[in-house]
Amino acid sequence: MSKIGVFVCHCGENISATVDCAKVAETAGNYDGVAFSVDYKYMCSDPGQNLIKSAIKEKGLTGVVVASCSPRMHEPTFRKACAEAGLNPFMCEMANLREHCSWVHEKGEATTEKAIDLVRILVEKVKYNHSLNEIKVPVTKTALVIGGGIAGIQASLDIANTGHKVILIEKDPSIGGHMSQLSETFPTLDCSQCILTPRMVEVAQHPNITLYTYAELESLEGFIGNFKAKIRRKSKSIDEKLCTGCGQCTTKCPVKKIPSEFNEGLGKRTAIYVPFPQAVPNKPVIDRINCTYYIKGKCKVCEIVCPTKAIRFDQEDQIMEVEVGAIVIATGFTVKQPDFFPEYGYGKYPDVITGLQFERLASASGPTLGEIRRPSDDKVPEKIVFLACAGSRDPAKGIPYCSKICCMYIAKHAMLYQHKVHGGKSYVFYMDIRAGGKQYEEFVRRAIEDDGVNYVRGRVSRIYEKNGKLIVNGVDTLLNAMPVEIEADMVVLATAGIANEGAEELAQKLHISYDPYKFFAEAHPKLKPVETNTAGIFLAGACQAPRDIPESVAMASGAAVKVAGLFSQDELTREPIIAVVNRQAPPVYSSCVGCFLCVSACPYQAIEKEEIKNRNGELIKLIAKVNPGLCQGCGTCVAFCRTKSIDIQGYTHEQMYTEVMALLNEY
Amino acid sequence: MAEFEPKIVAFVCNWCTYAGADLTGTSRIKYASNVRIIRFPCTGRIDYMLLLKAFDEGADGIIVSGCHPNDCHYTSGNFHARRRWIMFRSLCDFTGINTERIKFSWVSAAEGAKWAAIVNATVTSIRELGPYTEYKKVAKYPEKEVTHG
Numbered sequence: 001m002s003k004i005g006v007f008v009c010h011c012g013e014n015i016s017a018t019v020d021c022a023k024v025a026e027t028a029g030n031y032d033g034v035a036f037s038v039d040y041k042y043m044c045s046d047p048g049q050n051l052i053k054s055a056i057k058e059k060g061l062t063g064v065v066v067a068s069c070s071p072r073m074h075e076p077t078f079r080k081a082c083a084e085a086g087l088n089p090f091m092c093e094m095a096n097l098r099e100h101c102s103w104v105h106e107k108g109e110a111t112t113e114k115a116i117d118l119v120r121i122l123v124e125k126v127k128y129n130h131s132l133n134e135i136k137v138p139v140t141k142t143a144l145v146i147g148g149g150i151a152g153i154q155a156s157l158d159i160a161n162t163g164h165k166v167i168l169i170e171k172d173p174s175i176g177g178h179m180s181q182l183s184e185t186f187p188t189l190d191c192s193q194c195i196l197t198p199r200m201v202e203v204a205q206h207p208n209i210t211l212y213t214y215a216e217l218e219s220l221e222g223f224i225g226n227f228k229a230k231i232r233r234k235s236k237s238i239d240e241k242l243c244t245g246c247g248q249c250t251t252k253c254p255v256k257k258i259p260s261e262f263n264e265g266l267g268k269r270t271a272i273y274v275p276f277p278q279a280v281p282n283k284p285v286i287d288r289i290n291c292t293y294y295i296k297g298k299c300k301v302c303e304i305v306c307p308t309k310a311i312r313f314d315q316e317d318q319i320m321e322v323e324v325g326a327i328v329i330a331t332g333f334t335v336k337q338p339d340f341f342p343e344y345g346y347g348k349y350p351d352v353i354t355g356l357q358f359e360r361l362a363s364a365s366g367p368t369l370g371e372i373r374r375p376s377d378d379k380v381p382e383k384i385v386f387l388a389c390a391g392s393r394d395p396a397k398g399i400p401y402c403s404k405i406c407c408m409y410i411a412k413h414a415m416l417y418q419h420k421v422h423g424g425k426s427y428v429f430y431m432d433i434r435a436g437g438k439q440y441e442e443f444v445r446r447a448i449e450d451d452g453v454n455y456v457r458g459r460v461s462r463i464y465e466k467n468g469k470l471i472v473n474g475v476d477t478l479l480n481a482m483p484v485e486i487e488a489d490m491v492v493l494a495t496a497g498i499a500n501e502g503a504e505e506l507a508q509k510l511h512i513s514y515d516p517y518k519f520f521a522e523a524h525p526k527l528k529p530v531e532t533n534t535a536g537i538f539l540a541g542a543c544q545a546p547r548d549i550p551e552s553v554a555m556a557s558g559a560a561v562k563v564a565g566l567f568s569q570d571e572l573t574r575e576p577i578i579a580v581v582n583r584q585a586p587p588v589y590s591s592c593v594g595c596f597l598c599v600s601a602c603p604y605q606a607i608e609k610e611e612i613k614n615r616n617g618e619l620i621k622l623i624a625k626v627n628p629g630l631c632q633g634c635g636t637c638v639a640f641c642r643t644k645s646i647d648i649q650g651y652t653h654e655q656m657y658t659e660v661m662a663l664l665n666e667y
Numbered sequence: 668m669a670e671f672e673p674k675i676v677a678f679v680c681n682w683c684t685y686a687g688a689d690l691t692g693t694s695r696i697k698y699a700s701n702v703r704i705i706r707f708p709c710t711g712r713i714d715y716m717l718l719l720k721a722f723d724e725g726a727d728g729i730i731v732s733g734c735h736p737n738d739c740h741y742t743s744g745n746f747h748a749r750r751r752w753i754m755f756r757s758l759c760d761f762t763g764i765n766t767e768r769i770k771f772s773w774v775s776a777a778e779g780a781k782w783a784a785i786v787n788a789t790v791t792s793i794r795e796l797g798p799y800t801e802y803k804k805v806a807k808y809p810e811k812e813v814t815h816g
Contacts, residue, residue, distance in 0.1 A: 070692070072689060099690075099693060103691075104692050104695070104697055104700075111700055114700050117703055121703070513738060577708065603742040604741075632741055634708055636709065636743070636747050648712065651708055651712060656717060660721050664725045665724060
């Protein structure tokens with residue numbers, strides 16, 4: 001016979017204002033199997049918890065129902081209290097009288113009646129609860145960081161510095177990400193490369209970091225502490241051990257006119273190339289799409305000139321399997337291609353460029369060595385127009401959000417232009433100036449007041465070419481929507497930051513969720529910004545939303561701490577809310593008939609086939625078996641099972657049917 | 668005669684709709700008190716025999732609600748629930764169970780107001796339909812009378 005204790009909480013007046021708590025406790029006290037029932041002002045307070053603990057000890061309770069707030073709020077609190085009093089924590093259930101009853105209904109009999117029902121169904125459920133033990137799983141103390149931009153670099157270094165191993169993979173030939181492309185950084189105007197490249201080198205030299213560039217995640221299996229990742233190391237067509245990075249091959253390669261990705265198409269590169277001079281690792285890769293040998297079957301100039309014989313034309317992609325305990329995703333973002341805007345003429349007019357292209361023009365290592373020259377004729381533009389919000393904050397274009405970094409980098413661009421082109425005139429068309437951040441507003445004011453950048457509040461409707469000039473048709477909304485026409489030499493579009501191509505597939509490989517714009521979703525927008533809904537997988541940087549450098553770095557360090565915290569334990573404990581297949585005495589063994597529908601239903605590949613053998617080792621039957629490490633406890637298999645042989649602990653058939661019956665029988 | 672108060676059972680998932688209903692509470696949005704929520708880990712766990720059991724026990728209406736497509740905490744449980752619902756619905760139509768009495772919906776953890784609206788709409792529509800006494804005929808219970816208290 002069960003001995004159940006019912007503890008009805010007033011939650012101050014949050015529950016008792018609309019629910020007659022004394023009546024709830026009194027009614028529950030009359031139910032079969034209820035040995036103790038009481039109401040109290042604050043059940044979660046210390047005296048409240050002591051009330052539960054002493055009742056468990058004195059009355060020898062076998063189950064506890066706490067009728068108070070949502071279990072999402074205080075279930076851990078009350079389960080812990082039960083455990084402290086010697087009752088298995090999973091013998092404690094909560095009835096949600098606050099969020100689901102007192103807060104949403106008016107005071108009255110019907111509300112009290114509902115509260116009584118909610119308590120009753122859990123009293124009946126808890127009779128069928130079983131003592132469960134937490135599952136312990138080991139932790140592999142190696143982290144996988146995906147993406148070698150500033151966020152990935154910071155996360156890798158921080159984790160590595162706590163003494164744990166890190167595997168960093170980057171899809172491009174070099175780490176560095178978007179930050180390596182930038183000229184100067186706001187709000188201090190220090191050179192991006194100067195602050196980034198030492199970190200890149202540190203990553204390459206760190207004894208705890210294994211770096212794989214030109215590598216991508218192929219697939220992921222497993223769960224927190226025990227992931228198995230397959231990594232595709234794309235063929236670089238060189239032997240990295242032999243290559244010294246001397247650069248003979250890149251100077252001699254005859255294919256020299258490939259638009260450089262690093263220079264955003266403004267510069268050229270060869271088919272065997274190092275993306276930029278400070279690349280880490282500073283060893284070339286062969287771009288097989290453009291290499292003459294792969295197109296025509298002959299050339300091999302690089303092989304001939306290579307002094308260490310490091311070229312490998314027949315090298316194939318390698319698939320490597322690694323075991324890791326945690327994953328940090330730092331895959332970053334991309335910018336919207338502005339051919340999205342036919343009215344601005346990007347792609348049609350060579351002098352309409354993107355913000356990232358302007359970064360390359362302004363960069364000392366860029367195609368113009370830092371001089372602002374327009375791509376069409378190399379002339380220094382005398383008048384330049386910057387368009388903020390090219391795509392951002394435009395629901396009609398599908399990007400209603402603010403890309404966040406553009407206001408600041410436009411101010412920086414205009415400032416750099418004014419510093420480099422004396423007497424030049426710059427205009428910025430903006431919707432609002434969003435300069436929230438330390439020293440950000442001051443930076444924008446400096447651009448306007450000290451450097452004389454003309455800020456025009458309004459949008460641009462059209463850009464067209466006339467007599468070699470780009471005519472920018474806009475409007476000044478601070479001057480009563482007066483039309484503005486500027487004859488510019490160059491136009492820079494601050495295109496929206498968007499999720500990477502392939503973000504969706506990566507999210508599916510990792511079993512994490514993403515928002516409508518394909519940015520990866522955090523577990524909680526405020527309190528869990530670096531966690532994902534999948535335990536053991538964390539987010540850093542602009543893969544979660546547009547982020548600037550300080551934020552990306554802060555997020556990366558946050559994710560690194562989460563990983564280090566995880567690695568500080570040798571074993572993880574998990575809730576035992578998992579599925580189990582029943583086992584019976586021979587000759588039945590289990591009611592499972594081995595149809596394995598559950599295997600196809602399981603989203604986690606947690607169900608395996610188990611052979612049942614007799615004493616002589618002969619196979620008797622094949623049944624399903626749940627891997628407790630992989631099972632996440634969704635219960636999809638339970639609803640699938642034809643013979644009701646698989647059940648989920650904490651939400652068993654018995655419990656759920658009992659709840660339905662208890663609810664309606666005394667309704 | 669007092670207005671008929673339907674008995675509504677809600678089968679909801681823990682991660683989206685249960686949390687959404689919590690948000691309705693924290694936002695203090697009022698709704699009809701006819702609904703009783705039963706918590707499941709995921710809509711994928713919901714064995715639709717439970718719905719029949721609920722009707723059998725005297726429920727007048729049922730709400731099944733979980734995470735929006737693609738938002739399932741367990742990746743795909745809600746898709747299984749949806750697929751099963753489509754099959755179950757045609758089975759209901761075939762056997763003569765009134766599918767208007769089952770409301771299938773998605774309510775995310777951020778949609779507190781939507782939860783209240785769904786409950787109110789369901790209560791209104793079930794109130795119009797009246798007590799579900801026909802189920803006993805469909806299920807061929809010969810004698811037992813269903814009483815409402």
